[in-house]
Amino acid sequence: MxxxxxxxxxxxxxxxxxxxxxxxxxxxxxxxxxxxxxxxxxxxxxxxxxxxxxxxxxxxxxxxxxxxxxxxxxxxxxxxxxxxxxxxxxxxxxxxxxxxxxxxxxxxxxxxxxxxxxxxxxxxxxxxxxxxxxxxxxxxxxxxxxxxxxxxxxxxxxxxxxxxxxxxxxxxxxxxxxAAPIILKDSIDFNIAFYGDRYNEEKKKDESIEEWINRIKSDKSDYINLPMNKEEYENFIYELINAQVAELHSFEKREIFEGCMPIEIMAKRGIDTLRFGPLKPVGFEDPRTGKRPYAVVQLRQDNVKASLYNLVGFQTNLKYGEQKRVFSMIPGLQNAEFVKYGVMxxxxxxxxxxxxxxxxxxxxxxxxxxxxxxxxxxxxxxxxxxxxxxxxxxxxxxxxxxxxxxxxxxxxxxxxxxxxxxxxxxxxxxxxxxxxxxxxxxxxxxxxxxxxxxxxxxxxxxxxxxxxxxxxxxx
Ligand SMILES: Cc1cc2nc3c(=O)[nH]c(=O)nc-3n(C[C@H](O)[C@H](O)[C@H](O)COP(=O)(O)OP(=O)(O)OC[C@H]3O[C@@H](n4cnc5c(N)ncnc54)[C@H](O)[C@@H]3O)c2cc1C
Known part of the structure; x- marks a missing residue:
């Protein structure tokens, strides 16, 4: 050597x-x-x-x-x-x-x-x-x-x-x-958010409502879910598609959009696009109402310590301030601390x-x-x-x-x-x-x-x- x-x-x-x-x-x-x-x-x-x-x-x-x-x-x-x-x-x-x-x-x-x-x-x-x-x-x-x-x-x-x-x-x-934004788990409002993987959340036949809610709240599955009603979803989509995007350098434009679709671009394709895509509510019931939500945002565990979670499917090119403003509209994220914003x-x-x-x-x-x-x-x-x-x-x-x-x-x-x-x-x-x-x-x-x-x-x-x-x- x-x-x-x-x-x-x-x-x-x-x-x-x-x-x-x-x-x-x-x-x-x-x-x-x-x-x-x-x-x-x-x-x-x-x-x-x-x-x-x-x-x-x-x-x-x-x-x-x-x-x-x-x-x-x-x-x-x-x-x-x-x-x-x-x-x-x-x-x-x-x-x-x-x-x-x-x-x-x-x-x-x-x-x-x-x-x-x-x-x-x-x-x-x-x-x-x-x-x-x-x-x-x-x-x-x-x-x-x-x-x-x-x-x-x-x-x-x-x-x-x-x-x-x-x-x-x-x-x-x-x-x-x-990349999608990453959020500090401690800053998520768990009066709204609930743990669980798709389809695991339905109430079992022999379970009381209380047992069911406790099970969901204590279940440390890989995902944290944020349920939205129709009004919350539509307001969110409106702000998302009208939010300001960051300038890309000319050398970045071609490569990025070929490879991955930012959430704001996907949302512009139609009001229901996200509800049938990354925000689909299928397989979930909101423990607060017992009903399937209109849309669900999922957060996926990002580090072994489970202190950080990323917003699934939220690759974005919005300006940082706009990410904070628009993504904080998601129920449960009103006080969210973003440790990393989405980038493209x-x-x-x-x-x-x-x-x-x-x-x-x-x-x-x-x-x-x-x-x-x-x-x-x-x-x-x-x-x-x-x-x-x-x-x-x-x-x-x-x-x-x-x-x-x-x-x-x-x-x-x-x-x-x-x-x-x-x-x-x-x-x-x-x-x-x-x-x-x-x-x-x-x-x-x-x-x-x-x-x-x-x-x-x-x-x-x-x-x-x-x-x-x-x-x-x-x-
Ligand atoms: C467009 C852009 C904007 C960014 N803006 C910010 C920002 O505002 N704030 C921030 O904190 N971070 C920013 N970053 C991220 C990152 O922090 C910086 O890129 C930072 O300079 C990375 O440091 P580095 O030493 O890894 O690479 P660099 O500082 O880029 O150094 C790499 C060096 O390697 C040389 N090199 C490359 N290939 C070869 C080769 N084959 N042989 C010999 N030399 C080579 C390059 O000429 C360059 O001098 C930005 C990144 C990019 C691409």
Missing amino acids: NEYINIIGGGLAGCEAAYQIAKRGIKVKLYEMKPKKFSPAHSNGNLAEIVCSNSFKSNLLTNACGLLKEELRCLDSLLIKTADKVRVPAGQALAVDREMFSKIVTNSIENNKLIEIINKEVISKYDDNEDKKSKNIYLEDLIEDTITIIATGPLTSDSLSIGIKKLTGEDELAFYDA HRNTFINSSILLDNRYNFRKKSNIFFAGQITGVEGYVESISSGLVAGLNATNMVKNSKQIIFSNETMIGALANYISTLNKNFQPMNANFGILPELEGNKIKDKKKKYEELSKRSLEIIKKYYNSEIYLNYE
Whole structure:
């Protein structure tokens, strides 16, 4: 095994990983295809380009992304420290001057003597369209005998995607994310919602009404159901079809709508389309009325802990604010907390739930790590966090020292754990409090207080890591 580490992709995750590795005295070869080739969303020649919003979201510790950033600050993240330096006014959010941000990160990486930047696209030998020249840099060569981190992001080049597909298996690489919103279970109104799978809910002959209601309420089946009457359904459809949709980038339009139908488009086909599709009430009786509802929205369990549920069939392209407004009209969701909104965008990501472990290490070939959005973490800060974890563990692999697995009680560890836990319906995930284990002892009712306590618990653990020898591991 070579004594240096390859990183493919000089975006947010790749740069964080490079910094962490070089800081610990190991050489890095960083392959970045810009400025020779640009993805459809990248446009400047610098590393760590911010492709869209200039916000790294909230800085508050009562916000999950705020906690993740604070953890990263404690762990000496180059990218979060840089973001803090080039902050622009945005209330409680950490927004940055995007040009200065990329420039400072690029300078830090370029000036690091242990990091060599190679401005070339990494391609695959399995790509029949590529000219096979001796000068090409092939994924298959890089990963043969060198520890390699693949951090090429949601817009990984086509040729490299072919190579990654070969590594992961045909079905384990997705090219767009058409996901439904995810809701915190604790925020659902169970005076309206009931558990149950279709047809299991009918009253048994020998059951009293009370027994029947108790059975339904205590039944922890995979689905939570939200019944609607005619008026509720029709009002909902009206708002859904008139809600504002998010702009798609031109490169996204064709691919997305061919592959998956957003719920708002389906609803426009006719008032009853959803009632005969994902909202069909067949097989259910509403325990409050004893009758079949007019329509039923189903929520499916999204994590092992059963703290998160997704809205079945609700892939959507509505603007986030509109999702909150319109989906909160569904009975039982009036106070719902959305930990992730539905999205429909180009997004290359692997099925980490079977392919990676909680160090972002590839299970099928241990000298490979993945980092960034391609692992199914979603967002700038989340991508940075995975770059840090992959970088640390790749370093320790070269040094033959202990691997670092962050506790599930930290946001950085919980994210790594989420993406690497078996999940039949694996979809990308952002930082949210629903993926952290509950606090021990008394349940705190007040949400803000609870999040403060969860953050406090996490930061105490993170500080211990930072002071521990296995984390520091400097030359
Ligand atoms: C259009 C779009 C908008 C987004 N907006 C937001 C947002 O507003 N907020 C948010 O939090 N998240 C957003 N994201 C999601 C995500 O957080 C960002 O994409 C983030 O930059 C991901 O970091 P990364 O390091 O994984 O990938 P990137 O930052 O994209 O870095 C990957 C790098 O790899 C390079 N590369 C690709 N293929 C190759 C190859 N074959 N060889 C060599 N180099 C290669 C690319 O040029 C790029 O520099 C958005 C994503 C997209 C696609």
